[in-house]
Amino acid sequence: SDVASAPTVAEDTLAPPSDVVRNAAGAQPSSKPGSGLSRSVGEEMQAANIERFGTVERDRFELLDELARGGLGRVFRARDPRTNRIVAIKEVLRPHPDIVTRFAREAMVTANLQHPAIVPVYEVGRWDSGEPFYAMKLVHGRTLDALIDEAKTLEARMALVPHLIVVADALAYAHSEHVVHRDLKPANILVGAYGETVVIDWGLAKNLATGEELDALPHASTLPPDNTETVVGSVLGTPAYMPPEQAQGEKVDERADVYAIGAILYHVLAGERPFRWARTMEELIELVAFQSPKPVRELAPEAPPELIAIVEKAMARNAAGRYATAEGLAHDLRAFQAGKLVPAHRYTTWQLVRRWIAQHRAAVLTGAIALVVLLGVAAVGVWKINQKKNLAEAERAIADEQRAVAQQAKALAERRFADSLEELARQALLAKSPDRALPLLEGALRARGGTSTPAADVLDAVARSAYAGLVGIAPPHPVATTSAGLSAGGAWVISADSDGVVRAWDLGANRQVWSAPAAQLIAVSPDGTRVLGVAASGELKVLDAATGRLLHAWKAAQPAHVLAWAPDGAHFAAVTREGKVFLGGPDSTQLAELDPHAGVVWAAAFSPDSKHLATGGAGGVVIVRDTATGATVARLGAEPGEIAS
Numbered sequence: 035s036d037v038a039s040a041p042t043v044a045e046d047t048l049a050p051p052s053d054v055v056r057n058a059a060g061a062q063p064s065s066k067p068g069s070g071l072s073r074s075v076g077e078e079m080q081a082a083n084i085e086r087f088g089t090v091e092r093d094r095f096e097l098l099d100e101l102a103r104g105g106l107g108r109v110f111r112a113r114d115p116r117t118n119r120i121v122a123i124k125e126v127l128r129p130h131p132d133i134v135t136r137f138a139r140e141a142m143v144t145a146n147l148q149h150p151a152i153v154p155v156y157e158v159g160r161w162d163s164g165e166p167f168y169a170m171k172l173v174h175g176r177t178l179d180a181l182i183d184e185a186k187t188l189e190a191r192m193a194l195v196p197h198l199i200v201v202a203d204a205l206a207y208a209h210s211e212h213v214v215h216r217d218l219k220p221a222n223i224l225v226g227a228y229g230e231t232v233v234i235d236w237g238l239a240k241n242l243a244t245g246e247e248l249d250a251l252p253h254a255s256t257l258p259p260d261n262t263e264t265v266v267g268s269v270l271g272t273p274a275y276m277p278p279e280q281a282q283g284e285k286v287d288e289r290a291d292v293y294a295i296g297a298i299l300y301h302v303l304a305g306e307r308p309f310r311w312a313r314t315m316e317e318l319i320e321l322v323a324f325q326s327p328k329p330v331r332e333l334a335p336e337a338p339p340e341l342i343a344i345v346e347k348a349m350a351r352n353a354a355g356r357y358a359t360a361e362g363l364a365h366d367l368r369a370f371q372a373g374k375l376v377p378a379h380r381y382t383t384w385q386l387v388r389r390w391i392a393q394h395r396a397a398v399l400t401g402a403i404a405l406v407v408l409l410g411v412a413a414v415g416v417w418k419i420n421q422k423k424n425l426a427e428a429e430r431a432i433a434d435e436q437r438a439v440a441q442q443a444k445a446l447a448e449r450r451f452a453d454s455l456e457e458l459a460r461q462a463l464l465a466k467s468p469d470r471a472l473p474l475l476e477g478a479l480r481a482r483g484g485t486s487t488p489a490a491d492v493l494d495a496v497a498r499s500a501y502a503g504l505v506g507i508a509p510p511h512p513v514a515t516t517s518a519g520l521s522a523g524g525a526w527v528i529s530a531d532s533d534g535v536v537r538a539w540d541l542g543a544n545r546q547v548w549s550a551p552a553a554q555l556i557a558v559s560p561d562g563t564r565v566l567g568v569a570a571s572g573e574l575k576v577l578d579a580a581t582g583r584l585l586h587a588w589k590a591a592q593p594a595h596v597l598a599w600a601p602d603g604a605h606f607a608a609v610t611r612e613g614k615v616f617l618g619g620p621d622s623t624q625l626a627e628l629d630p631h632a633g634v635v636w637a638a639a640f641s642p643d644s645k646h647l648a649t650g651g652a653g654g655v656v657i658v659r660d661t662a663t664g665a666t667v668a669r670l671g672a673e674p675g676e677i678a679s
Contacts, residue, residue: 179220296348519558
């Protein structure tokens with residue numbers, strides 16, 4: 035509903051009935067958050083105030099006829115004399131302060147959500163008599179719940195799934211603007227005469243940026259016949275489509291809308307809304323808060339398992355188990371529509387094989403024909419053996435040869451099938467989907483009779499490595515990360531980026547410990563207590579790894595290209611791209627320049643006893659120096675090539 039009164043439910047609303055002409059798509063794209071072109075929708079919600087609505091004369095629009103009326107307001111079809119355009123005008127009948135505030139919020143949110151699937155608002159204002167109104171685009175359409183009720187078969191209802199993709203896209207956009215709808219249901223989704231899909235009724239929208247939301251109004255106590263009307267009071271929204279946390283009166287975020295989209299998909303697949311059997315509003319809210327609806331697979335066992343998996347993930351009772359935003363839900367719905375693998379669904383090996391066969395039908399048909407030919411050859415051989423009993427030895431030789439051919443053909447077919455599964459697993463890993471790769475590798479292992487291959491072992495190790503040994507993940511720098519290392523004890527990761535910012539991140543607490551504009555390239559000492567870095571100006575620095583405080587600095591004419599610490603931590607080396615080699619220590623007053631390296635240097639390393647320093651690079655030559663004297667003690671390699679590490 036658009037505006038609800040106390041103490042009744044949505045029978046006192048401004049929402050037109052399902053077959054009434056309503057607003058459709060056609061809005062212009064929104065400015066991206068932070069672009070400076072406009073305030074965010076969340077800011078408009080916070081600033082929504084009826085005092086911002088200017089006074090408009092009644093004759094500004096020509097009211098043609100009334101489309102719908104509720105206890106609190108009504109919707110007119112009207113003509114704009116300036117443009118001769120037919121519009122819909124929505125106005126408040128009961129100017130209660132709470133109702134007027136909600137109406138102002140709805141008008142401002144709807145006007146500022148610029149998306150093709152969200153109603154475009156043309157004008158907001160107050161009549162000269164004081165009642166607020168807003169004018170919006172008109173489209174001939176019907177609500178999604180009416181279309182669901184008309185579709186008597188699953189096949190007919192499946193045709194409505196594309197509309198849910200549009201709804202998910204619209205909600206993903208709203209989430210990016212820090213707005214949650216909180217009252218999404220089939221009655222608030224319009225499908226136009228030309229297939230356009232529109233999400234309406236943003237009266238219960240919540241501003242995620244500030245936490246601002248509609249104040250509670252008194253609660254309803256009786257349940258309307260269809261369980262789908264909006265309840266106002268301590269619980270805001272439509273119970274049949276709201277998540278458990280909303281039914282319990284707790285704070286909600288984007289995942290509440292994700293749950294609602296999943297509940298609408300549940301309705302489409304099952305042909306009935308969740309908790310259809312509830313008789314009172316209190317019973318319905320209790321069921322939503324503490325129980326799960328009947329599984330879709332029981333109500334519609336013929337429904338596609340991928341869509342059932344999407345419903346189960348979107349309607350997870352624990353919000354952490356759902357899609358984070360509507361964007362992920364839209365991605366899975368599109369994957370289903372395109373015939374691709376849906377990440378929310380766990381495929382069996384046989385399902386993957388069937389999909390592979392369907393996608394490679396020509397190759398499978400060719401293999402089957404070849405197998406029939408081979409079996410025919412074997413049959414001819416057996417017939418010849420039976421016809422030439424007097425040539426027993428020759429016949430046995432022929433039979434053995436034919437059996438070998440058949441076995442080789444079978445082994446070849448099994449090997450090619452296993453190789454195909456292995457290739458699919460490799461492609462899944464390239465797509466960063468180890469969860470898809472593991473069942474494919476299992477199928478390849480079975481096809482080979484339990485015998486693996488080195489390549490399969492490598493792929494299996496790569497796939498499983500995504501789930502083992504993970505300590506923590508530090509978020510990326512705003513620009514490219516150039517180098518990183520671990521602090522003492524390995525609890526922090528210290529990294530630098532191309533803008534010269536050095537940062538320490540606590541992996542266990544998942545927080546930044548310190549940050550300093552110090553260096554574009556760093557190397558952490560072996561004991562993890564100091565950080566050697568080089569700035570864009572060429573200045574070498576040593577920082578305290580625990581605090582980021584500058585301990586020492588040395589000026590240099592050219593920036594170092596390679597940094598290295600000695601194993602004992604007493605010395606470090608800095609090498610420029612042109613081959614100049616500098617040696618120093620954390621407490622050195624100045625750096626010592628050693629024998630240079632001819633050509634570009636790519637790598638530098640100390641010996642385990644810290645007494646020698648080696649450099650190598652584009653020329654394919656390694657030069658070894660004595661760290662005590664700086665003199666060259668050995669030159670290794672004479673063949674053309676390049677040493678990178």
